[in-house]
Amino acid sequence: xxxxxxxxxxxxxxxxxxxxxxxxxxxxxxxxxxxxxxxxxxxxxxxxxxxxxxxxxxxxxxxxxxxxxxxxxxxxxxxxxxxxxxxxxxxxxxxxxxxxxxxxxxxxxxxxxxxxxxxxxxxxxxxxxxxxxxxxxxxxxxxxxxxxxxxxxxxxxxxxxxxxxxxxxxxxxxxxxxxxxxxxxxxxxxxxxxxxxxxxxxxxxxxxxxxxxxxxxxxxxxxxxxxxxxxxxxxxxxxxxxxxxxxxxxxxxxxxxxxxxxxxxxxxxxxxxxxxxxxxxxxxxxxxxxxxxxxxxxxxxxxxxxxxxxxxxxxxxxx
Amino acid sequence: xxxxxxxxxxxxxxxxxxxxxxxxxxxxxxxxxxxxxxxxxxxxxxxxxxxxxxxxxxxxxxxxxxxxxxxxxxxxxxxxxxxxxxxxxxxxxxxxxxxxxxxxxxxxxxxxxxxxxxxxxxxxxxxxxxxxxxxxxxxxxxxxxxxxxxxxxxxxxxxxxxxxxxxxxxxxxxxxxxxxxxxxxxxxxxxxxxxxxxxxxxxxxxxxxxxxxxxxxxxxxxxxxxxxxxxxxxxxxxxxxxxxxxxxxxxxxxxxxxxxxxxxxxxxxxxxxxxxxxxxxxxxxxxxxxxxxxxxxxxxxxxxxxxxxxxxxxxxxxxxxxxxxxxxxxxxxxxxxxxxxxxxxxxxxxxxxxxxxxxxxxxxx
Numbered sequence: 145x146x147x148x149x150x151x152x153x154x155x156x157x158x159x160x161x162x163x164x165x166x167x168x169x170x171x172x173x174x175x176x177x178x179x180x181x182x183x184x185x186x187x188x189x190x191x192x193x194x195x196x197x198x199x200x201x202x203x204x205x206x207x208x209x210x211x212x213x214x215x216x217x218x219x220x221x222x223x224x225x226x227x228x229x230x231x232x233x234x235x236x237x238x239x240x241x242x243x244x245x246x247x248x249x250x251x252x253x254x255x256x257x258x259x260x261x262x263x264x265x266x267x268x269x270x271x272x273x274x275x276x277x278x279x280x281x282x283x284x285x286x287x288x289x290x291x292x293x294x295x296x297x298x299x300x301x302x303x304x305x306x307x308x309x310x311x312x313x314x315x316x317x318x319x320x321x322x323x324x325x326x327x328x329x330x331x332x333x334x335x336x337x338x339x340x341x342x343x344x345x346x347x348x349x350x351x352x353x354x355x356x357x358x359x360x361x362x363x364x365x366x367x368x369x370x371x372x373x374x375x376x377x378x379x380x381x382x383x384x385x386x387x388x389x390x391x392x393x394x395x396x397x398x399x400x401x402x403x404x405x406x407x408x409x410x411x412x413x414x415x416x417x418x419x420x421x422x423x424x425x426x427x428x429x430x431x432x433x434x435x436x437x438x439x440x441x442x443x444x445x446x447x448x449x450x451x452x453x454x455x456x457x458x459x460x461x462x463x
Numbered sequence: 464x465x466x467x468x469x470x471x472x473x474x475x476x477x478x479x480x481x482x483x484x485x486x487x488x489x490x491x492x493x494x495x496x497x498x499x500x501x502x503x504x505x506x507x508x509x510x511x512x513x514x515x516x517x518x519x520x521x522x523x524x525x526x527x528x529x530x531x532x533x534x535x536x537x538x539x540x541x542x543x544x545x546x547x548x549x550x551x552x553x554x555x556x557x558x559x560x561x562x563x564x565x566x567x568x569x570x571x572x573x574x575x576x577x578x579x580x581x582x583x584x585x586x587x588x589x590x591x592x593x594x595x596x597x598x599x600x601x602x603x604x605x606x607x608x609x610x611x612x613x614x615x616x617x618x619x620x621x622x623x624x625x626x627x628x629x630x631x632x633x634x635x636x637x638x639x640x641x642x643x644x645x646x647x648x649x650x651x652x653x654x655x656x657x658x659x660x661x662x663x664x665x666x667x668x669x670x671x672x673x674x675x676x677x678x679x680x681x682x683x684x685x686x687x688x689x690x691x692x693x694x695x696x697x698x699x700x701x702x703x704x705x706x707x708x709x710x711x712x713x714x715x716x717x718x719x720x721x722x723x724x725x726x727x728x729x730x731x732x733x734x735x736x737x738x739x740x741x742x743x744x745x746x747x748x749x750x751x752x753x754x755x756x757x758x759x760x761x762x763x764x765x766x767x768x769x770x771x772x773x774x775x776x777x778x779x780x781x782x783x784x785x786x787x788x789x790x791x792x793x794x795x796x797x798x799x800x801x802x803x804x805x806x807x808x809x810x811x812x813x814x815x816x817x818x819x820x821x822x823x824x825x826x827x828x
Contacts, residue, residue, distance in 0.1 A: 297474075301481035304807040305800065306766040309781075310485075313788050313796060317493050394638040398770060401640060402785060421644065424652040424659065432648055436641035443636040 184379075187456035194452020200445025204438070208259035217250045219257040219411060232428040242430030245423040251431055254416040255438050261412040263442070265327045265396050270388035272331035277338030278381055282369050284339070285346025296343070299336045307333050308395055312404050321407030326399070330392050338384050345377040379457035383450055390446040397439055413439050468816055475812055482804045483567065486797050487529050499791050519576075532573070532797075534566020572798035577790050582798035585783065588672055590765075592662055593779030597768040599695060600702035605757065608707050612714025613749075616722060617741055627715075631708035643701045643774035650697060660776035662694050663687075671778065698775045702768060713756055714749070721749040758814035762807040 178186070188194055212219065232245040241251035284295040311333050319325045349355065350373060358372050393413075399405035400414030408415050413435045420431040493499065498515050501507045516522050520531065530536035537544040539562060546562030547569070565571055572582035615624040651659035658664070662671050668690060669675035680687045721727070722745045730744045731737075760767075769781025776782060780799055787795040 297477050297481060300474075300478045301485060304478060304482055304804045304811070305485060306769065306803050306807075309766070309769060309784055310489075310800070312785075313489055314492065316788050317489075390636070397638055398640045402773065404788065417641070417644070421647075424644075424648050427648075427653050429645075429648045429653060432641070432644045436638065436645065439638050439641060440633075440636055443638075444633065447632065447636055 184456045188452050191452040191455055193448045194456070197445040197448025197450075197452060200441055201449055204259060204442045204445065205263060207256060208263050211256035211259065215250075215253050215256055217253040219253055222247055222249065231426045232423060232431055235430055241434040242428075244420070244431050245426065245428050246419070251434050254411060255413070255434050258411040258413040258416050258435060259438065261323045261406060261410055262393055262396065262414070262439070265323060265330065265406070265412065266389040266393035266442075268324075268327045269330035269334060269392045269396075270385050272328065273334035273388060273392075274338050274381055274385035276331065277335035278342050278374065278377075280335065281339035281342025282346055282374060282377075285343035286350055286365070286369050286373065288347075292343070295339070299339055302333065302336045308398070311395065312399050312402070315399050316404040319405060321405075321410075323406045323410050323412070326396065326405050330396060334388060334392065338381060338388070341380055341384055342377055345380065346373055349373045349376055382457060383454045386446060386453055387450040390443040390450070393439060393443060393446075464819060467819060471812065471815055475808055478808060479805075482808070483533055483801070484529075486800045486804070487532060489797060489800070490528075490793050491525065493791065493793065532566060534563060534568035534571065537563035537565045539563045567801060572801065573794035575787075575792055575795050577787075577792045577795075582794050585795055586780065586798055586802055589778065589780045589783045592671060592777060593768055593772065593781065594764060595691075596695065596698055596772065596777055596779060597702070597764045600699045600706070600768065601760065601764060603699065604703040604707040605710060607703065608710035608714055609753075611707075612711045613718050613741075613746065615711075616715045616718035616749075619719065624715075627711065631712055634704050635708040637705055639701060639705045639770045640774050642704060643698070643771055646697045646701060647774070657697055658694050660694075660774070662691065662778055664690050664694075698768070698771045698777055701771050701774075706763075706767070710756070710760075714753055717752045718745060718749040721745040724748070755814055755818050758810065758817060761810040761813075762803065765806050766803045 230245060233239065233243040233248065235242040239250050239252065241255060243250055244254070280295055280299075284292040311329055314329050314333075315326055319329055346369075355368060355372060358368050363372070396405060396412065397414030397417070400412050401417045403415070403418055406412045406415055408418065417432055417435050420428070423431060498512050498521075501512060501515070513522075520528060523531075527536065530541070533545075535541060535545040543561055544563035544565075545568050547560045550557055550559045552558070563569065570583060572586075574581055575585055611627055615621075615627045618624055647659045650657040663676075668687060669679055676687075722741075724745075727740060727744055730740050735744070765780065768777070768779060769784060771777070772779045772781035773785050780803075783795065784799050786792075787799070
């Protein structure tokens with residue numbers, strides 16, 4: 145099939161276009177020109193799994209923002225127990241996700257309230273981590289020499305340590321249960337992958353002619369790094385940061401589940417699970433199930449979205 | 464090549480020094496120091512805490528503490544102390560070595576601040592369970608990843624290939640600890656057919672690693688092994704589901720790369736049977752990146768099962784790590800981190816060097 149051209153919204157084959165031009169000699173063809181990001185958005189829209197992923201992720205964000213206002217129960221109000229029952233109650237219409245053991249809390253309320261901090265920590269830590277990684281990788285790749293050597297050895301050190309466990313210890317010792325400290329700790333230990341990526345991009349981009357041109361025009365180094373090279377290295381950073389959100393959400397949940405992360409007074413998907421293990425012998429499957437499903441749905445959505453972004457942002461990708 | 468090997472090995476030295484500094488700083492960030500666990504005890508006086516600090520050398524300047532912990536300082540002069548110490552007997556002559564015998568450099572990680580045992584002994588007890596769990600899981604998922612990856616690459620875009628992609632996506636998105644919790648909920652909580660955790664049935668079998676355990680093992684080998692196997696099922700399944708995705712995708716893409724090479728077309732054009740094309744021509748060439756990748760997974764055997772161990776109360780290094788964190792047991796924490804970091808550095812070094820030796824297409828410098 146002949147390639148179609150989009151002329152002001154009408155699809156034409158090259159032959160039809162030529163015929164039109166012959167018929168109307170003064171006919172002016174206005175080809176639609178799209179920017180880099182518009183093209184990427186177009187490719188992203190055609191990626192079915194990416195759209196599914198984005199829907200899951202942004203749907204979960206919506207739940208996190210408005211959900212707590214729509215629920216009949218408040219997270220901070222512990223239900224009055226009419227009878228002392230230790231075991232939780234299975235899902236019913238009033239409590240579709242069931243009730244926890246011991247305090248008889250509504251699991252749906254826990255999951256919806258937990259979404260806020262889990263998503264915030266995931267997005268925030270990954271964003272800060274990407275900024276640190278971009279600066280470190282950019283400086284290392286642009287200047288090279290001993291700066292590069294020192295920074296990359298620091299990255300090597302971080303990659304040799306079991307980072308999740310270093311984070312665990314640091315969260316326990318310094319986090320004092322507050323969500324924003326935990327978020328910064330995750331950012332502080334989560335930039336080394338992106339810095340390696342950015343460094344390798346800078347190594348090749350700094351040899352480009354436009355960088356020479358900028359330098360010849362007297363532009364200073366910092367401006368070359370942030371105005372001229374970094375925008376061209378943005379796509380892989382965006383993809384890596386997106387996928388990073390997923391891994392932070394999982395790790396934060398684990399650390400908070402163990403009680404070393406965010407305090408139980410500030411709900412996250414991890415810490416609302418922390419007491420659920422002791423109710424497993426009673427067969428209370430609904431308590432661990434639903435918070436975990438929320439994590440899986442979100443992470444799956446982010447991974448699909450990240451893959452879609454990778455394809456959409458690659459300028460060499462086929463339309 | 465030799466130049467590359469030397470340079471790559473020398474590069475590991477500053478990394479090791481950096482790791483030791485990071486691990487040592489864990490002691491510094493601790494709220495209240497190692498004596499924090501006495502803070503809640505009203506019967507412990509300030510004088511006793513001061514004595515504790517003095518006893519463990521915590522009242523000395525930080526660089527001195529670090530130097531002693533590392534083993535560069537000690538009874539012998541600075542840096543000389545870092546050399547191998549003690550004495551060796553060579554051809555009937557007893558040779559006194561110049562170095563000291565304290566510190567990490569001499570394999571001395573200090574004593575647990577909880578029960579006073581040497582850290583090396585604690586790690587020695589915890590290492591075999593970790594290796595048993597992670598090793599079993601690793602063998603199973605490497606085998607499965609291999610079979611499924613090669614099959615998916617050969618039958619590309621088939622139903623199996625798509626199903627594998629979906630499975631890998633989902634497995635990749637599962638939080639390890641939650642999968643473990645759910646497996647316990649289903650198989651131990653509801654169905655009650657498998658143990659919820661631990662490594663042996665406590666009432667019938669003595670603790671793993673003790674002389675009584677081995678005596679019992681000698682008397683009832685099949686029962687002991689069977690019991691171990693039953694306790695392994697859930698944690699191994701967790702590790703396999705979560706970790707198979709990466710390897711199986713790796714095998715698949717590396718096999719597809721190999722199948723797209725010109726020599727495959729040549730082999731097919733010559734009329735080589737398809738089975739030989741796949742197993743003798745493609746697979747052999749696809750193996751190289753796969754084997755390097757497996758080399759990089761060696762540190763996993765030490766750290767990869769940490770999360771799973773925690774959930775299943777498997778008495779390995781990860782389980783110990785969580786307990787030591789909760790108890791502010793710094794010497795053990797630092798020892799565990801040192802051992803795992805060392806293994807990672809050397810596994811990476813070995814993988815890089817092996818790759819340079821094996822693949823003639825790789826050129827350094």
